Amino acid sequence: MKLAIRNLRKEYNSDNRGTFVALDRLDLEVAEREFVSILGPSGCGKSTLLEIIAGLQEQTSGDIITDGCPIIKDSNKAQNVVKKTAIVFQHYGLFPWLTVQKNIEYGLKIRGIESKKRHEMAMHHIEMVNLQGFEKFYPHELSGGMQQRVALARALVNSPDLLLLDEPFAALDAQTREICQRELLKLWQRMKITIIFVTHDVGEAIFLSDKVVVMSKEPGRVREIIPIDMPRPRDFSVRLKEEFRKTEMSVRLMISEKEVQYG
Amino acid sequence: MAKGRFSNMFGRLLLKSLLPLSILILWKLAVTFGDIPSILLPKLEKVGADFVKYLLNGELIHHMTVSLRRCAIGFFFGSAAGVGLGVLLAWFKSLEVFFDVTLNFSRAIPKTALAPLLIVWFGFGDFPKILLIGLAAFFYTVIPTLEGVGNVDNLLVKSARSMGANDRQILFGVLLPAAMPSIYAGIRIAATSSFVILLFVEIISGNSGLGFLLEDARESLNTSTMFMTLIVVGILGFTLDWLVRYTEKKVMPWQKGKTISR
Numbered sequence: 370m371k372l373a374i375r376n377l378r379k380e381y382n383s384d385n386r387g388t389f390v391a392l393d394r395l396d397l398e399v400a401e402r403e404f405v406s407i408l409g410p411s412g413c414g415k416s417t418l419l420e421i422i423a424g425l426q427e428q429t430s431g432d433i434i435t436d437g438c439p440i441i442k443d444s445n446k447a448q449n450v451v452k453k454t455a456i457v458f459q460h461y462g463l464f465p466w467l468t469v470q471k472n473i474e475y476g477l478k479i480r481g482i483e484s485k486k487r488h489e490m491a492m493h494h495i496e497m498v499n500l501q502g503f504e505k506f507y508p509h510e511l512s513g514g515m516q517q518r519v520a521l522a523r524a525l526v527n528s529p530d531l532l533l534l535d536e537p538f539a540a541l542d543a544q545t546r547e548i549c550q551r552e553l554l555k556l557w558q559r560m561k562i563t564i565i566f567v568t569h570d571v572g573e574a575i576f577l578s579d580k581v582v583v584m585s586k587e588p589g590r591v592r593e594i595i596p597i598d599m600p601r602p603r604d605f606s607v608r609l610k611e612e613f614r615k616t617e618m619s620v621r622l623m624i625s626e627k628e629v630q631y632g
Numbered sequence: 633m634a635k636g637r638f639s640n641m642f643g644r645l646l647l648k649s650l651l652p653l654s655i656l657i658l659w660k661l662a663v664t665f666g667d668i669p670s671i672l673l674p675k676l677e678k679v680g681a682d683f684v685k686y687l688l689n690g691e692l693i694h695h696m697t698v699s700l701r702r703c704a705i706g707f708f709f710g711s712a713a714g715v716g717l718g719v720l721l722a723w724f725k726s727l728e729v730f731f732d733v734t735l736n737f738s739r740a741i742p743k744t745a746l747a748p749l750l751i752v753w754f755g756f757g758d759f760p761k762i763l764l765i766g767l768a769a770f771f772y773t774v775i776p777t778l779e780g781v782g783n784v785d786n787l788l789v790k791s792a793r794s795m796g797a798n799d800r801q802i803l804f805g806v807l808l809p810a811a812m813p814s815i816y817a818g819i820r821i822a823a824t825s826s827f828v829i830l831l832f833v834e835i836i837s838g839n840s841g842l843g844f845l846l847e848d849a850r851e852s853l854n855t856s857t858m859f860m861t862l863i864v865v866g867i868l869g870f871t872l873d874w875l876v877r878y879t880e881k882k883v884m885p886w887q888k889g890k891t892i893s894r
Contacts, residue, residue: 462791
């Protein structure tokens with residue numbers, strides 16, 4: 370899915386604190402099958418942006434155009450857009466009362482897909498994220514990394530064109546995170562989807578992405594777009610390359626500069 | 633290993649039965665050798681004989697059925713109404729505001745305090761008894777339901793919405809199951825207090841039921857019947873508690889082992 374965000378603005382109004390502008394004049398283009406990471410200080414509106422794209426929040430003004438069609442906040446038409454977009458959160462958002470398999474089947478079930486087909490598709494995706502044998506487990510019986518894989522499978526089973534990931538690996542330990550990053554790249558290449566990946570981790574963003582978007586805060590807007598031209602498929606050795614480290618350093622400086630400036 | 637475990641189990645069983653057995657023996661000794669009037673403490677055999685008598689003439693079954701029926705109907709309709717209204721209040725915020733004062737005020741009145749009024753209004757029949765139990769069950773379930781549904785992790789709702797769930801699917805597929813532990817905590821209290829209120833209201837205004845049997849035994853100074861009824865009530869209460877725990881595991885299999893670790 371191709372995505373264009375034009376002049377996006379999101380403000381929150383509260384009676385006692387006045388108007389807070391989370392996003393302002395935000396423009397962003399995401400190409401078909403592109404892997405884009407969004408970096409930025411806390412509170413720059415990264416998550417808000419993702420939720421607007423996912424249709425979970427409504428923008429104050431501006432347009433989000435997918436494949437040339439604007440997302441319309443019309444309860445009937447929104448369903449179509451939503452179906453093509455999937456989102457995975459940092460804290461998984463798995464349903465604790467459903468087994469791994471039923472969690473993955475959830476999206477299919479609410480769309481009325483019959484149980485045999487659901488089961489088949491769930492099994493296929495369980496295999497894809499390497500969770501065979503855990504179908505009947507409840508989320509709380511799994512480790513963080515495994516729960517995030519369930520969340521990923523639950524998103525992918527709905528065959529989205531656009532996958533939104535909101536700091537999906539931030540709660541995982543370093544080793545699990547690296548495994549998940551590699552697996553995500555494989556899935557992305559295999560499924561030919563567009564990914565927007567929000568993270569705090571500069572190295573992670575560069576390693577995964579075709580392009581890194583650095584946001585500034587108050588109000589949140591795009592500060593810089595850094596294309597990452599390193600060849601694919603990538604493995605962890607790219608992290609040792611001069612080019613990788615140079616990019617990492619310049620992005621780090623860019624972010625810290627901004628944070629110092631705003632104190 | 634197996635033998636060690638068996639003797640361990642045997643030891644546990646022995647330890648468990650030690651106190652109840654001692655109480656029975658002490659009772660027997662006190663009645664036999666102590667100078668206790670049978671009005672205060674009847675003979676054990678007399679309690680047993682009463683049990684057989686009431687069982688055979690059908691009275692025990694009759695009073696038990698009457699009591700359980702009142703308890704079950706009151707509990708069922710009361711908690712159904714409580715859960716139903718709780719969900720509605722959580723869903724429609726303005727409705728919660730509308731009910732807020734009334735609900736919190738009437739909740740603060742101990743339900744047993746309503747018994748005299750209900751008797752004046754509806755007499756000594758089944759209805760006021762069932763109504764009182766129902767009211768208690770209602771108030772014990774409505775608040776936990778309201779809070780449970782209202783405090784569901786927004787992340788779960790967002791996840792479901794992002795997959796295209798509509799309002800009805802969010803309510804029945806996400807909010808209700810997510811609030812289940814809280815709702816069930818209310819149901820558990822409602823079940824046990826239904827039984828308490830049942831006995832209370834039958835004692836003060838009964839013409840049938842286990843509570844009436846107790847009060848009737850008091851009037852005729854028939855202490856052995858009273859003890860017999862108390863033991864039956866104990867067994868019923870014990871069964872009720874077990875039933876509630878059992879259904880909890882059935883209704884929320886994902887909670888298994890979770891309560892222990894937390």
